[in-house]
Amino acid sequence: MKKLILSTALIALTSGAAFAESHGMTVRMGTEGAYPPYNFINDAGEVDGFERELGDELCARAELTCEWVTNDWDSIIPNLVSGNYDTIIAGMSITAERDEVIDFTQDYYPPTASAYVALTDGADYMGGVVSAQTATIQAAHIAESGATLLEYATPDETIAAVRNGEADAVFADYDYLAPIVEASGGELMFVGDRVPLGGGVGMGLRESDAELRDKFNAAIDSMKADGSLNALLAKWFGEGVATY
């Protein structure tokens, strides 16, 4: 009797495994959901944006089933490494520092320019207080410039800090700031020159996931080759965006 139970349990276990394999691989895509146009939560409560469209297309080309998950920016790398999801696709710039901990695909967004935004033209963005999101290349840049860094957990709060006067300026990706400046109706404006930062935006993966990285690299290659990546970039970031 005991043997019978054991073998049924074993069959149940192995058949479960077989089912999992026949189902194709499910890849869990981790994103922040608070960084338009890269990624954001739309009115329907779903992940939307450039990276949603890009990720779905990449998964289709690599023949993977993808599932979207949102995670706090602060803990986005630890949760990847411990296996809560399989990729980070959250407007993350490729930097040597991050590359030590995780792996990146090739860039799907060319090296980005970051910019300062302030309430007035004469804002002191070189020596005053500048807000930036925690653990970003922008925050690292401000820390090394002469300005005082004011860090926030979400990108939205960095803008709010400028509006309510806590910071003289905000330093972030140009593409994130552009729609906000446009919608503010003259309240916010770009100041100073744009600063080129980082090595482009790529997907983050676990270092041990070389196979998955190759699949996504191949899919990005094919999207770069047939121009569909450029079309997506133009759709979400406007015609003036840098393309491949």
Next chain:
Amino acid sequence: MCSDPQSIEGLTWLACYLTTGKHMSMYWALGTVLLLLAVTAPSALLFGFGGATAARSRVAPLRWLGKAYISIVRGVPDIAFFLFFVIALDQAFEWLRHQIKCPDWDKEIWQGNDFLVCPQAKLPLGTSPQWIHETYGFFLAVLTFSIVFGAFAANVIFGAMRAVPAAQIETAEAYGMSHRQTFWRVLVPQMWVYALPGLSNLWMVLIKATPLLFLLGVEDIVYWARELGGTKTPQFTDYPHGDWRMWYFFALLVFYLMFTKVSEVVLSWIMTRLTRGQATMGGEAQRKAAA
């Protein structure tokens, strides 16, 4: 009527705005938080009772275990507990399943920073739908909250058990009750009235501790208030608005204050109930009032 939000105004706009899919997620999160409290409170009480009973056990190793649980968990900051312990717990489950399900797996489990078990041992399976992942996260949250708040509850209950007048215990023993009978028939029924003020404090703290949920990937109401209240530009939503976090947090404030009020009413009712017939000043006052 909500198909073209740009053309509508006033209350209709507000009604449409407050019923978007995103707002539904927030109302859903409210339910999650209430459910979490409803499940966590009794299980934390169970942990607390177990911890207190162990801490006053006559068996030395059990007593050490209970005391160690109470003092270690109380001493570790909640946020460290939530960041470290939960990930460790999750990995322990997966490691166990890995040993059972993939005995002939030849790769390393720990490769540098990465924790890698075979796909069949993942918990939940990588192929499971998102709601299973969320439910799993929820149960991890309940377990962690129960362990943390259980330690505090254990300390409160431990104190309450010692507050029961020694004369009561001696009388019970004089009537020939065994140690077990004394514990269940005399000590436990009488200790609640001493434990309740401390426990009600814990309940109030627990109500407000739910934003820690977001550390576990469970989206709670504070997360949604921040997300929904943030400035929304017209390119990415049909309902653009400025920085409305103040209003969302105000709504949360009202919710939490109302919740606190209801808790107080219920707790004071329980206190009256527990005091009845007790050898305390409150019990004596009740007896006199009735007489």
